[in-house]
Amino acid sequence: MTGFFNVSDLHTVLALAETFPATEVEKVPLSAALTRILAEDVSSDIDIPGFDRATMDGYAVRGADTFGASDAAPAWLRIAGTVGMGEEPAFSLSQGEAAAISTGGMLPQGADAVVMVEHTDRVDEETIEVYRSVAPGHHLITRGEDFSKGRVILTAGTPIGAAETGLLAASGCQSVAVFKRPLVGIISTGDEVVPVTETPKMAEIRDVNTHTLSAMVTEAGGVALPLGIAGDGEGDLEPLLAEALASCDTVLISGGSSVGMRDRTLTAMEGLEGSEVLVHGIAISPGKPTILARVGGKPVWGLPGHVASAMVVFEVVVRPFLLAASGSEATDRPKVPARLSRNIASAQGRTDFVRTRLVPEGEGYIAEPLPGKSGLIHTMVHADGLIRIEKDTEGLYSDSQVTVRLLP
Ligand SMILES: Nc1nc2c(c(=O)[nH]1)N[C@H]1C(S)=C(S)[C@@H](COP(=O)(O)OP(=O)(O)OC[C@H]3O[C@@H](n4cnc5c(N)ncnc54)[C@H](O)[C@@H]3O)O[C@H]1N2
Numbered sequence: 001m002t003g004f005f006n007v008s009d010l011h012t013v014l015a016l017a018e019t020f021p022a023t024e025v026e027k028v029p030l031s032a033a034l035t036r037i038l039a040e041d042v043s044s045d046i047d048i049p050g051f052d053r054a055t056m057d058g059y060a061v062r063g064a065d066t067f068g069a070s071d072a073a074p075a076w077l078r079i080a081g082t083v084g085m086g087e088e089p090a091f092s093l094s095q096g097e098a099a100a101i102s103t104g105g106m107l108p109q110g111a112d113a114v115v116m117v118e119h120t121d122r123v124d125e126e127t128i129e130v131y132r133s134v135a136p137g138h139h140l141i142t143r144g145e146d147f148s149k150g151r152v153i154l155t156a157g158t159p160i161g162a163a164e165t166g167l168l169a170a171s172g173c174q175s176v177a178v179f180k181r182p183l184v185g186i187i188s189t190g191d192e193v194v195p196v197t198e199t200p201k202m203a204e205i206r207d208v209n210t211h212t213l214s215a216m217v218t219e220a221g222g223v224a225l226p227l228g229i230a231g232d233g234e235g236d237l238e239p240l241l242a243e244a245l246a247s248c249d250t251v252l253i254s255g256g257s258s259v260g261m262r263d264r265t266l267t268a269m270e271g272l273e274g275s276e277v278l279v280h281g282i283a284i285s286p287g288k289p290t291i292l293a294r295v296g297g298k299p300v301w302g303l304p305g306h307v308a309s310a311m312v313v314f315e316v317v318v319r320p321f322l323l324a325a326s327g328s329e330a331t332d333r334p335k336v337p338a339r340l341s342r343n344i345a346s347a348q349g350r351t352d353f354v355r356t357r358l359v360p361e362g363e364g365y366i367a368e369p370l371p372g373k374s375g376l377i378h379t380m381v382h383a384d385g386l387i388r389i390e391k392d393t394e395g396l397y398s399d400s401q402v403t404v405r406l407l408p
């Protein structure tokens, strides 16, 4: 029987991510750029904003003209004009002058501040009283204050969220260069595994992994292509694997990655032309029986069949590869500190990922490890995050401070 001859450390496996190429680049309209990963640096074609702009309704003034102004001793200013929205003022302010302006209006030449309308009174058609002094720069956004022309405003590798979309719009990007979403073929294996459409007979189970893995691929920015269920017989997996490799950037096979008599994933991978098995066994728990092969430059993964193991391996191992392939720089999940509710034992020599619930306690959280076998999906349903226990640690004591990596 084959054994795990060469169990690799997690960091050694993760370092392999950079040996796989990123996906190609495509241009998408700005309206379709949300959640995509920027493939090139973007700079603005204009200063943003392109002019000094009022942030309050009131009067554009020269700040110095208002110094010392108060309710008891207001400053008197002459109204030189009114600024129209979207119009460049055709006049400038001289000493002792003000211009009526609305929020977003362009300051006339000579003005360097805005006084709010509620701090003024109109004496007559030509004159206002100002009751507060305003320093130069007050109540305005200066030209280029958000971004200046030609400066890189977003770098390649940035995930495009709502704010980035707004910035791209402000800088005139109608179409955006993004990495293509990696297409991920997903195959389940096992004579006992039946599709969701069937009621399992005794000794059969419904296919869970196709669905959890598809969801996780989508969440990681990929496109999932479920390809069905392969039986455990000799040659059952090969046609689906060939189909996956012909069309996909990455392939995930769940089940059959261990050392049992019907575990054929490794054999199928080794039988592919030009395949190179890079990993057979990772020093993590759950997830030790994980395989990674390179076939035609593409990663082909054999994930454990146990439902929670497959999810944890995807989260801590496969996801970083997918993000790297999508050009994304952001791989870390948010983490929160928490107080551990009980002792957790851990074997030396492997990195453990403990499924954990978070219970609010005062300003922070208690981390409650979820005991449960890795074949139980409910442990993942109830988990808010994972506690990582390093391989040279024997365990963690109750009440110790831990860091919980949040699951989406
Ligand atoms: N002698 C040993 N046996 C096992 C070891 C070991 O080191 N020595 N490792 C165990 C661990 S840990 C895991 S994890 C599993 C992984 O085994 P496989 O990847 O070969 O997976 P299977 O045997 O095919 O299935 C395991 C389990 O998961 C169920 N399964 C499979 N696919 C699906 C699916 N798509 N949806 C739902 N459930 C699925 C399957 O019915 C089995 O119950 O090996 C241990 N054994």
Ligand code: MOO
Pocket (backbone or CB within 6 Å): 284, 285, 286, 287, 288, 289, 304, 306, 309, 310, 374, 375
């Ligand atoms: O390592 Mo297995 O993946 O515990 O369930």
